[in-house]
Amino acid sequence: VASTAQRQTIYALSTPPGKGGVAVIRVSGPDALNVWQKMALPYKTQKPLEEPTPWKLQRCRIVHPENQSMIDDGLAVYFRAPHSFTTQHTLELHIHSGRAIITALLSALSTFPELRPAEPGEFTRQALLGGRLDLTQVEGLHDLIEADTEVQRVWALGSAGGETRAEYDALRSKIIHCLAQVEALIDFGEGEDLEEGVYERARTEATELLFQIRNHLADSRRGEMIRSGVKLAIFGPPNAGKSSLFNYLANRQASIVTPVPGTTRDVLELTLDIGGLPVVVADTAGLRETTDVVEVIGVQRGIEAIKNADVSLCVLPLPDVLKSSESSSESYIDVPSDVQELVTPDTYFLFNKSDLVLVPAVQTSISGIVDLKGRSWSASLATGDGTHEFVQGLAAALKQRFNIDGSDSQTKIHAPLVTRARHRVHLESACKFLEAFLELPPEEVVIAAEELRYAAQAVGRVTGDIGVEDVLDSLFRDFCIGK
Ligand code: GDP
Ligand code: ZN
Structure with missing residues (x-):
């Protein structure tokens, strides 16, 4: 599914519709460069620009691809994959914001057979599928745009920047560290190759993790309150x-x-x-x-x-x-x-x-x-x-x-980890698996390892390293088009 989505080129108006100084239309996908060549002509000469200088805003005549009639005098910037927000080749056309200009430009874009209008949040979705953002960053980005107050802004900015992701990644690595020890025990057996007390150490680590996750869960109302x-x-x-x-x-x-x-x-x-x-x-x-x-x-x-x-x-x-x-x-x-x-x-x-x-x-x-x-x-x-x-x-x-x-x-915020019901569900299930691990005796080491693996997966679901497809639709439903 991801690969098909990544092969398509999408476009949308990314600024609010209506009259204003500037409107930005985004085109993202493999055909973005083709659109540039057909629609962004140099301001002075008639010759098309072969290859735009990436990440450089250039003044151009934005024209209809079929008859080169001018749509608006504007600016264009090209981002070469993977160094763009969406990780795809991306073209941004900055035009005057007016209903007729926007309509003319969108209609010109629709004449490219390989282009289609973007779904709500689809640019962000490309960024997620391209690995630029994880789920918590996408959620943070959404909260950032929705932020009405300073505290909300600061907190969401951190989350969009990857602070929440880093915390969950750290949590998951600790579970995996725990798992690695238990697996070593399975592979070598306690004795000559492995030092004594490995299983006990894994249990101690798991107990600490459980405590840590429970603390985050107890704090979850604070995250909701900020949102x-x-x-x-x-x-x-x-x-x-x-x-x-x-x-x-x-x-x-x-x-x-x-x-x-x-x-x-x-x-x-x-x-x-x-x-x-x-x-x-x-x-x-x-x-x-x-x-x-x-x-x-x-x-x-x-x-x-x-x-x-x-x-x-x-x-x-x-x-x-x-x-x-x-x-x-x-x-x-x-x-x-x-x-x-x-x-x-x-x-x-x-x-x-x-x-x-x-x-x-x-x-x-x-x-x-x-x-x-x-x-x-x-x-x-x-x-x-x-x-x-x-x-x-x-x-x-x-x-x-x-x-x-x-x-x-x-404003400095001690970022709460649990800001959504989605996070709570996965953390609760991680707790359940850690508890199950702790209840098992050393003889059951194979099953014990399995419980830890599930715990790591549960945490991985928060960031989307595991099971990202399940949440995509509900996640992007409340995004608007052009984001
Ligand atoms: P509520 O019943 O608690 O909602 O009280 P209101 O806000 O309706 O106020 C009750 C009455 O007290 C109104 O006539 C207000 O004008 C008056 N009032 C409210 N605050 C003050 C104040 O600080 N000083 C004075 N003198 N009157 C006040
Ligand atoms: Zn009253």
Whole structure:
């Protein structure tokens, strides 16, 4: 299958369709050079360029291959295989972006009998089949194009560049190292040729690997969070300012990533960029609001939104919860008990309406139950006082919580390994085979080797070294044409 695909020459518009400065049309496959010779004529002379200088952008008259009528004045660049993105000979035609120009060019290309329009993601597919990218890099490339926030961009760039691949390759080599020892045991038998304790050493290595993979699996939610956003639920008593906060976050300039109106009934959701981190904010206040705290908080859906969230933000009105201590001059926060019940170690606090109190005292704890340092802020959503500090503080807290370092300009991410269900499935099966290996006694060395071989294969499926065909179609389904 791969070889047939590699023999075909495909073409597509690789920039968004519509009016704009430049459009790029890509042609990839063995006939790319032929297209260059027939369609990219030198700008000044009439003589066709024999062999283009590879990787050099050249100004040309882009013409129809049959009658040499000019389609546009543009630029062309030729990439000689295998040193192109697709690993195939590739031609890029840079033209003015306009509907009629693009249509004329695509129609001219369709007159070559050996050319056909590319399928969605097919250029990337050629790159994969050509061995330039592995599956994790293709996934990274997809995530990079889809990235809406800085953290997503940095992480996807690493993955597209091969960081994830390197980690999986390392994992697989370790299993293979383990396997090699067991196989040596089969070939030579323990004794004169082989040192003692080989099997034990292989078992120790396998145990460590199992531990390592389990750690990655335990961390898998973090990868998903970077891809699809940290879920944050806003809760608190009625009139605390939850809706005001939601609107404030939504209206901050350029902060909205994707509006997701009411994915759950009565819960408003928005994906926001908070300090470069994608955050899916849910306002549980869309729930029926009454003056009865118990009733509002008690509404099942709100509680579910909080329970399904990764983190929650409790909004409390300072005038209601700020109490002065009788014994000392200090003040403290008194949280209604039904709100307290929803507080977890992943709850942050916004004490709102600071404009209505005289001293927005610095709090260290709520009724002694939670340490508020680094996770509570005072602000007034009405006057805007403290709101900027709140957003910055929340961003910093979330980054720390999810192990993402650095300032906005220099985001550094401890890349999670497991970012897709696909990865999880294969890693879980690798664990299963490693466990099976560890359960076998040394006498069963032949079966034991087999289990290790399966474990290595399971990891190989993540990068596509094994079983790449199975995932191709589903993988490229959500690519668009021209990628
Ligand atoms: P929710 O019930 O928690 O969603 O609270 P809302 O956002 O609907 O706000 C309740 C009321 O408090 C509204 O009349 C707001 O205008 C008002 N409010 C919100 N934030 C502040 C604030 O910081 N200071 C003052 N004085 N009023 C506020
Ligand atoms: Zn509200």
